[in-house]
Amino acid sequence: MSVVVVDPGMTSTNLGDQIISDAVHREFVTPLAKVADKVTVIPMHGPLTEESRQAIRDADEVVVSGTNLLSNHMRFRTSWEWPRSDIELAKGKLTVFGAGWWQYQVGAIDLVTARWMKAMSDGRTWGVRDKYSASRLKAAGLNAEHISCPTLWRVTSQTLPSSETRVIATFTDYNQDPLADRRLVELLESRYEVLYWPQGPGDRKYIESIAPEGAQFIEPSLAAFDSELQKPGSAYVGLRLHGGIRALQYGVPSLILSIDNRAREISRSVGLFSPSRHSFRDIEMALEGHESMPIQLPSKAIDEWSGHWKTK
Template sequence: MKKITILDTSVGTLNMGDEIIVDSVNRELKKLFKERTMYIKLPTHERISRYSHRIINDSNFSFVAGTNLLSSKHNLIRGNQWRINLLDANKFKNVILMGVGWNNYQDNPNFYTNLVYKKALTEDYFHSVRDSYTKEKLKSIGITNVHNTGCPTMWELTKEHCSGIPKKKAESVVFTLTDYNKNPEKDSKMIEILNKNYNKVYFWIQGSEDYEYVNSLSNSVIFVNPTLRSYDDLLESDEDLDYVGTRLHAGIRAMQKKRRSIIIGIDNRALEKQKDFSINVLERDDISNLEVLINNDILTDINLNMDSINAWREQFFTHESLV
């Protein structure tokens, strides 16, 4: 029997976007490892215990489940979003990145970060990263066994799938904002434009402080509860619905459900995905252009790098006893 460990970025998270990512990671891994496979989940937001180390070492593979948890300045004692240190990294076996990204635009990794990542990440298999920026950051510290696959949330956004996403504006919209990256002036302008152009305006509470922030800006929105199930229920309903917002993976989830989506770019994640994969992004600094954009036809045409995705997948097919 195979043992697959998922280093799960959604355990203990205050951001429901992590659940969107891990849902897609689970889907893709179950395509790869179909029979007689036990999946074990360990948190990335907590320190690695002795028990967790034993599970990792007993597993055939351990996959780091997406998000932007890599950073140029890894904390010496507690790590960053990925709570590991050099002692942890030295004990790892077959730890593989799966659609992981870099925390933000940063300087090149420092010496300690170099040591931790080179020890933690296997040299024997290719890693999957979410954009070319992350690939270049890893290359700068000598980690070159990397494919730029994009996030697993995007791997099913094929030409055929995207052809089913409407081009024209819907009657209603669901939007998001980001509690840790606020711009009251621009965010209020976005809400104003949405209220002017849509009959119903929903707000999905993705982060732990989103509700308080939006309440400080507007009293004219319909709140969607902070669970992925609640968001999916809206996306899967008969409501004629667009997505607009600063939360990248809320927008990708909407595209998964064949909803027209405009990502409002506020950091490196959306901007790098726009460069690499042609997702529809409007930078928040240009929010005054939103009204024109939403009232025009929008083509969703994601430029997936299927060669990289398939190359990353196929490395596991060579181990016939494992797949």
């Protein structure tokens, strides 16, 4: 069996994609390499090289991992950056792993897209990151299961910030609400030493517009973020989903605020506490400290989905 894995972290300018990529390699690529004849990893972002195209042509399976890939009208408009001709090189052998819906959409998957998805699929179960995404695919006749995001597979619980002295905060440039975000900045600055981490390339400029003059910034690298997370007395509060999940991976108290369907649906699916950034009272109460809350992963579905890759 020859498998191509499409990796969201390679060549991406969003450090959250690197967090996803770490988990994809740990939970899927490394175990798969022990049983597959050949595993080739290619980047999701940017144009394909001819070498990558040939790898897809030669592969028995193509697995695209961890992104906002799915939507009602994928046949016509897709968040996948590749040209349609490159995407369709994977026809009849495509599986998704940890992917989810682009955003909330009214209505069902259009019939042309549903037929196209079925034609692209190799018949394996598509493993998606939340129940919402699974239900939409199943309604269109595709074989899908909620297996959560692989970044959460080794996370057993969530502890909220309480008595910590320093907070690493994130904001996002792509979904701005200066009024709500300044209010959050003021709350954090009144309670903690605050360090800001720009996860995406445009985040720092936006943070500078809402944070006090002289705000402390962490270098925009995953290594720097990891280092700060592991310093004593640290917690995480922010709008960047995977920055918060990275904190949970290290056992660091973390409050992730929902700004779109991703954190909201993961929250509903596994019990992650993730209030809206507009629910200010909930945010204040969360920072008062709570007992550790379990993350309720779909362990049976994860084991079954992973197990299928060990048998062919």
